[in-house]
Structure formats: C-alpha cells, structure tokens
Amino acid sequence: MDLKGRDFLKLLDFTPEEIAYLVDLAADLKDKKKKGIPVDNFRGKNVALIFEKTSTRTRCSFEVAAHDLGMGTTYLDPSGSQIGKKESIADTARVLAGMFEGIEYRGYGQEIVEELAKYSKVPVWNGLTNEFHPTQMLADLLTIKEHFGDYKGIKLTYMGDARYNMGNSLMVTCAKMGMHFTACTSPKYFPDEALVKECEAIAATTGGSITLTDDVKAGTSGANVIYTDVWVSMGEPDEIWEERIHDLLPYQVNKAAMDNADANAIFLHCLPAFHDLDTKIGKEISKKFGINEMEVTDEVFESAQSLVFEEAENRMHTIKAVMAATL
Ligand code: CP
Ligand code: NVA
Numbered sequence: 001m002d003l004k005g006r007d008f009l010k011l012l013d014f015t016p017e018e019i020a021y022l023v024d025l026a027a028d029l030k031d032k033k034k035k036g037i038p039v040d041n042f043r044g045k046n047v048a049l050i051f052e053k054t055s056t057r058t059r060c061s062f063e064v065a066a067h068d069l070g071m072g073t074t075y076l077d078p079s080g081s082q083i084g085k086k087e088s089i090a091d092t093a094r095v096l097a098g099m100f101e102g103i104e105y106r107g108y109g110q111e112i113v114e115e116l117a118k119y120s121k122v123p124v125w126n127g128l129t130n131e132f133h134p135t136q137m138l139a140d141l142l143t144i145k146e147h148f149g150d151y152k153g154i155k156l157t158y159m160g161d162a163r164y165n166m167g168n169s170l171m172v173t174c175a176k177m178g179m180h181f182t183a184c185t186s187p188k189y190f191p192d193e194a195l196v197k198e199c200e201a202i203a204a205t206t207g208g209s210i211t212l213t214d215d216v217k218a219g220t221s222g223a224n225v226i227y228t229d230v231w232v233s234m235g236e237p238d239e240i241w242e243e244r245i246h247d248l249l250p251y252q253v254n255k256a257a258m259d260n261a262d263a264n265a266i267f268l269h270c271l272p273a274f275h276d277l278d279t280k281i282g283k284e285i286s287k288k289f290g291i292n293e294m295e296v297t298d299e300v301f302e303s304a305q306s307l308v309f310e311e312a313e314n315r316m317h318t319i320k321a322v323m324a325a326t327l
Pocket of ligand 2: 128164165166229230232233234270271272
C-alpha cells in the first residue's frame with residue numbers, strides 16, 4: 001500500500017482497503033509506542049498545523065505524533081497568522097509548502113481545505129471542517145476494532161445533529177467499511193440527501209447500510225455503538241442553543257437508549273462533551289435553559305460502556321499513521 005504524497009481530506013477519497021491499512025498501521029504504531037520502540041525516521045521534516053478553530057485532541061495528537069516521528073511542528077492559531085485576512089488560501093498553500101513537508105488544516109468550509117490541497121505540493125490533512133472530520137474516523141474505527149475485533153457488520157447509531165461534520169463522516173465511514181449506519185434524530189437533522197445517496201451506493205458494494213429514523217426505540221435497538229456529538233458545533237451562533245435543545249433533547253444518549261441497544265453496546269463521542277456542569281458553557285446553558293446534561297447523560301458518559309477516553313487516545317496513534325503513510 002503506497003499512500004505517499006496523498007492528501008487526507010475526507011474518507012470518500014479513499015478505498016476501504018486504504019482506510020483499513022491506515023487503521024492497521026495505527027494499531028502497529030500504538031503497539032510500538034507502548035513497547036517503547038521508537039519510530040522516528042522522519043527526522044529533519046517539519047509540519048505546519050493551521051487551526052482556524054480551537055482544539056485539544058487534534059492539535060495535541062498532531063504535535064505528539066509529529067514529535068514521536070522525529071518531526072518539528074509549527075502551530076498557527078485561530079488569530080495569529082495572515083491566513084484568510086491578508087493572504088489567500090492559494091498563496092498560503094504555496095508559501096507553507098516551501099517550508100514544510102506536510103500541512104494540517106482545521107477550519108470552516110470543506111472547500112477551503114480542498115483549495116489548500118490544490119495549491120500545496122505537499123500533503124494536506126483535514127483536522128476538521130464543517131462538513132467532515134476524517135482523522136476522527138480513523139480513531140473511531142481503531143477503537144471499534146480493538147473492542148469488537150472488526151468493524152464489518154457493526155451497527156452504529158448516531159444521535160443528535162447528523163447533518164454536520166460528525167454525522168456526515170460517520171455515515172461515509174460506515175458505508176465504506178461495510179457497517180450499518182443509523183441516523184437517529186429529528187428529520188431536520190438528517191444528513192444531506194445527495195450525500196445519503198452517495199453513501200447508499202457505496203454501502204451497496206460493501207455490505208453496509210444507511211438508515212434514517214426519528215424513532216429512538218427503533219433507531220437504537222440492537223446497536224453495537226451509540227455515538228453522539230455536541231448539539232452546537234464550533235462556529236455556530238449561540239442563539240441556536242434554544243432550538244437545538246428543543247429539537248435534540250429527545251435524542252439525548254441516556255440509560256434508556258443504551259439499555260435498548262445491544263447488551264454489549266459501547267458509547268463513543270468525539271469529545272468535548274457536555275455531560276455535567278463542569279464547563280463554562282455547560283453552566284451558562286443550565287442557568288438559561290434548566291438542563292444539566294445535554295447530548296449525553298453523565299451516567300452514560302461515566303459508565304463502563306463508555307470508551308471515550310480510549311477513543312481520544314487513539315486520535316494520536318491514527319494521526320501518526322496518516323502522517324507516516326502520506327509523507
Ligand atoms: N474530537 C476533536 O476533534 O477534539 P478537539 O476539538 O479537541 O480537537
Ligand atoms: N461537531 C463538532 C465536532 C468537534 C470535534 C464541532 O464541529 O464543533
């Protein structure tokens with residue numbers, strides 16, 4: 001498998017075999033890290049990490065993974081560069097490609113990261129856009145594979161805002177890997193129809209399937225993985241909280257949803273999560289709307305079924321695999 005020089009912008013661009021290769025490479029790199037076997041044969045290389053939105057996991061994963069591989073990193077924060085304000089994406093791509101061997105980009109529209117890749121002669125990695133979060137998908141697949149031994153045939157139910165980066169990406173991932181994806185939410189939050197059609201066509205070739213339902217009982221029944229994400233994503237206005245709480249509270253991941261899933265079901269969440277009042281926004285929302293937990297209850301988040309911290313760790317191993325494979 002040779003992915004050298006490839007961009008990593010969305011999983012739609014990769015074959016199931018290529019995706020499986022990246023997950024397996026990540027498992028191998030994780031094993032080596034645990035055993036203290038260094039894999040640092042990328043010494044002398046440098047990567048640029050552009051973050052137009054904030055991050056904990058993705059930034060730390062890119063930095064730790066790059067350092068483990070022997071590389072240097074430069075972090076460009078949401079306000080500290082010329083990008084988009086004084087310099088176009090096309091010019092930024094050509095400047096950075098002259099200094100770095102790879103570029104990570106987190107920001108708004110998918111078209112921005114696609115444009116960056118078009119003008120960059122070095123690989124560009126998508127660290128999250130409004131539409132897709134592909135590095136998160138590899139971490140989720142690794143977590144599922146570690147737990148269930150395989151991902152083929154796994155039933156994954158996504159509850160909440162299914163028409164944004166996480167819902168879209170999980171639907172694509174399930175279609176590609178022969179998994180059964182269910183978006184269990186209000187029809188207002190179903191993924192884009194064209195993307196659903198594209199995923200259905202892919203799923204028809206892999207043995208996967210796509211289901212959209214607003215029925216919690218039917219949607220969670222027999223699921224192996226219950227997945228959710230924040231109800232209001234980065235870059236969305238605060239004014240929409242009220243509407244989202246109203247629309248999505250019926251699709252909160254709580255004990256009833258988990259109990260209706262398969263007896264051995266696991267809970268995943270890309271994080272950060274609003275499951276208690278220990279955050280500034282959590283406290284503000286509680287004061288304003290009287291709810292103490294949002295997309296997932298604290299009971300489920302802290303339960304033995306919740307693998308969210310294993311999943312978070314796997315961000316680093318899988319991002320390392322993406323850089324090692326494409327550089
Ligand atoms: N899951 C995820 O992308 O987390 P960060 O926003 O902290 O990077
Ligand atoms: N949907 C979330 C994902 C965060 C990892 C957001 O875009 O903010």
